[in-house]
Amino acid sequence: MEAYLLAIEAGADGVELDVRRTLDGILILHHEDHDPLVGTFASTTSHDLRDAAPQIPTLREALDAIPSNVFINVEIKNNKRQAGFDEERLIVDQAVAEIRAHDDPARILLSSFDSLAMRRAGEVAPEFLRGQLIVNPVTLDVGIGLAQKFGMDGIHPELSYLRDGPDVLTQALQGTTLRTVVWGVNSPEAVAILTEAGVNAIITDDPGMAREVVGQR
Numbered sequence: 001m002e003a004y005l006l007a008i009e010a011g012a013d014g015v016e017l018d019v020r021r022t023l024d025g026i027l028i029l030h031h032e033d034h035d036p037l038v039g040t041f042a043s044t045t046s047h048d049l050r051d052a053a054p055q056i057p058t059l060r061e062a063l064d065a066i067p068s069n070v071f072i073n074v075e076i077k078n079n080k081r082q083a084g085f086d087e088e089r090l091i092v093d094q095a096v097a098e099i100r101a102h103d104d105p106a107r108i109l110l111s112s113f114d115s116l117a118m119r120r121a122g123e124v125a126p127e128f129l130r131g132q133l134i135v136n137p138v139t140l141d142v143g144i145g146l147a148q149k150f151g152m153d154g155i156h157p158e159l160s161y162l163r164d165g166p167d168v169l170t171q172a173l174q175g176t177t178l179r180t181v182v183w184g185v186n187s188p189e190a191v192a193i194l195t196e197a198g199v200n201a202i203i204t205d206d207p208g209m210a211r212e213v214v215g216q217r
Contacts, residue, residue, distance in 0.1 A: 001057050001065055011211030014071030014109075016183075016203055019059055021084060021091050022046045027059040027098060033082040042084030059095065063103045073181075073203070074099070075133065076112040076121075089120040096125040111156055111181075119150040131156045131181055140172050147178055154179035154200070159190060166197035188213050 004015045018031045026046035034040040037053045049056060057065075059074075066072060076095060078086050092110075099108055110121050111131040118130045131154035134143035140161050147155045155178045162168055162182065169180060182194055183203035191213040194202055204210045 001055075001062065004062065004066060007207045008067065008070055010208035012070070012207035014073060014201075015066060016073040016075060017059070017062055018075050018077050019091070019095055020077050021086070021094070022049055025094070027091075027095060029057050029059060029062055031077075033077070033079075033084055040083040059098055060102055063099065068104070068107070071107050071109065072103075073109045073111055073131075076110065076114065076117045078112060078114040078117050089114070089117045092117050092120040093124055096121065096128065099128075100125075109154075109181075111154075115146040115150060118152055122151050129153045131179075133183075134158070134161075136160060140168070144172055144176065144178065148176060152178070154181055156181040156183060156203075158182075159184040162194075166193060166199070169199070170197065185210070192217070 007015055017029050019027050020030055020033065020041050021027055022041050022045060023043055024045045028041060028049065030041065035053055038044050038049055074095060076092055078089065078091060099105060105127050109129045109131060111133050112118050113133045115132060118132060121128060121130050130152040132143050132147040132152050133156040135158045140157060143157065144155050159182055179200040181201045181203065182199050185191055185194060185202040185204045186206055188209060191202060191210045195214050195217050202210060
């Protein structure tokens with residue numbers, strides 16, 4: 001939680017959260033499917049998790065703590081090669097219900113590498129913005145195709161897709177209405193290039209640096 005609040009203090013317009021589920025079905029925030037102090041989250045109850053690693057927040061705690069004027073990108077973690085894979089994508093239903101009960105869907109962007117999770121989100125929560133995350137070896141064209149197939153609002157490529165310049169993305173998106181969110185943008189040069197190119201948002205580990213660069217454009 002401290003990291004999210006520090007990012008906001010540094011000038012971030014929003015924060016990105018990775019959502020996973022404990023053994024007893026509580027939605028928690030963590031990039032990995034496990035923690036050295038806990039083991040795998042899918043095999044750990046929320047009570048045991050809180051005892052072993054109290055710094056790991058729940059989604060509800062994050063929604064309550066993040067100021068209402070800050071945008072939140074909720075990434076649904078659901079990978080077949082990781083513990084806790086949810087074949088029915090009910091983690092999406094649960095996340096949507098939690099947000100609807102405790103927050104404003106208008107400030108939420110749902111995203112995932114799992115295109116079927118985003119398809120599920122479109123079925124149960126059409127009022128939410130949705131984005132398709134991609135990383136190599138998935139190609140940009142395949143990612144854009146999935147986003148269009150399931151009626152998503154945006155494509156979220158990692159910076160490496162644009163190593164030959166932002167025109168690669170511009171050309172690939174011709175004829176679509178998809179918004180662009182580029183992640184892994186951690187140098188002033190990359191921030192400047194993408195800002196000039198007009199991408200809709202960037203995700204960075206250094207929001208203070210990014211805010212300064214954007215403010216100079």
